[in-house]
Amino acid sequence: MAVHDIGYVELYTRDKVATVDYFVSAMGFTRVADSVEVEQSSVLLQQGGVRLVVTSGRGIVRFLEQHGEGIADIALTCDDVAETAAAAAAAGATVTDSAQGLPVVSGFGDVVHTLLPADPLVNGLPVGRSWVPTPGAAPAATGRITELDHIAVCLEGGTLEKYADFYREAFGFSRYSSEYVAVGDQAMDSIVVRSGPGSAIFTLVAPDPGKEPGQLDNFLERNGGEGVQHLAFLTGEIIPAVHECRDRGVVFLDTPDSYYDVLAERLPGLRVEIEELRETKVLADRDEWGDLLQLFTRSPYPRNTLFFELIQRNGSRGFGSANIRALYEAVERDRLTAG
Template sequence: MAALDIEYVELYAHDEAATVGYLAGSLGFRRVARAGRPGLETVLLRQGTVQVLVSTGPAAGRFLEEHGDGVADMALRCDDVAGTLASATAAGARELGDAVGGPAVTGFGGVRHTLFPDGPDAATRLPAGRAWTPLSAAAGPVERISVLDHVAVVLEAGTLQDHTEFYERGFGLGRYSGEYVAFGDQAMDSVVVRSASGGITFTLIEPDKKKQAGQIDAFLDKNNGPGVQHLAFLVDEIVPAVHELRGRGVDFLSTPAAYYGLLERRFPEMAGEIADLKGADVLADRDEWGYLLQLFTRSPYARGTLFYELVQRRGSRGFGSSNIRSLYEAIELDRVAAE
């Protein structure tokens, strides 16, 4: 009785054309199908094994008013839907009565989890519960994204352990790693939970309230509480992917030039490719299994909350301290520069 994989991520958006345009025109997702129900219009987009639903309409109004554009549903595939529902509610989740396609329960903040059964067609099926109309498969750019690598979730201070236990007991996710990161007078704590299949990885983050307020606190303020901070997409080759997506309008965070001098001293074996990484602003980290390359976008949404990440793994399995610190520092520097 456990969650295995992510069926889809559903975004609630004020502007369908702008949101779908960014995901399709800039990030390279394909428009697959459209569905409507009272108060909500939904477009399904797909790239690799990643399915993203963009929903707009009056039924999304309350969420949008409270949180702005962002993830409203992180739908999960389970080995036993009824059993997972029972364990989730026993762990403290509340069952929701307006679910589409399967039972749904509360997760964190305004985000819910709709539960779907696993199956051999899980990666290609249209999510159940909606009357989908296929969209014409117009030729698009080369697909760079293959998998939803992980989801970063920002939580209120003092709730990290409770949420970790909630996902362990309620959904069968295992505690994979933890990291406390200090940056100047600011700090955050994090725990990574992951399904046994590896199909679900949540990085749960909370600010340290004993420290000065920073970008994690800013997210909580702008989002009016906990929510999905970013979706990390796995790519095969990050440098050409960044150049291509930047050319299609994706605005990535910039990396200080001094970072690459430090990087060459940290990883002298990468000296031959430092110039390429610097030209794309790509960050690098290493753990005992290999290397991780990554870069973060700026948020394309009005409140500046949800953003995206590109990840390339060269054997790396985890989330090292330098990795998490790079994310924190890059966003913090960008936030301060914008003030």
């Protein structure tokens, strides 16, 4: 029943043209193929090993009314589709079939997991839809983004253990790390789970119900329940990637100068100039394996829910313990400013 990787991530939107333009024009994705069905149509975008499916149409109206634009499906590749579906059902998931006959497993909130075979591509395109390739598009689209590093999932307070256990029982995920962050009267808890090969990684986050409501509670309210908070895109060179994305219109969360004033003392020997980080507002952290650089976008969607991350790993295998707090504080500043 082992899950190997994330085959694709599907985003539901009211405005497919604007959403596709954001990823193509601002973030460097390539339009690879289109699929038109009776009640919905989709565009497949690719950059490096990341595949995004952008979908709109009558068939997704209920999801959009409840949640707004957001991730609706995280497709998982597995070595035995039928066995994985059976394990998910035994773990308490609802299992249905897609219009193309692929098992669809309930995950968190209204987000599902379509189960794909270990080799999920035909002519470079994901199985399960009638794709029409975009003329002239390179199937192995390249750019600054190389892989999908992880997916951050916002859950209701007090449910982290339940979901961590579910992903272990249903998909063979293991727990990788955990973190508790308190900022003033607010706090969040997190557990990182990943597939056996470590290619599919979910960072499960939830507000501490014993603390004052904060940004995660606001996300759950705006999103109409649990959902994907952000997608983290891995890049080999975050500084030029941030410059390019910002020049193309991506808006990133701000980081105060005081963060960089103490960075040299906190991370001696950092292999990136502090002034470059200050200029781009990139965050830096370190674990026992190496350095981690990351920056988060502001949500481009009306409900201010789903956003994105650029992340560079210089040997690091963690998720930036100090940066988790920095992200929380940056989102909190942005929330208060917007409010």
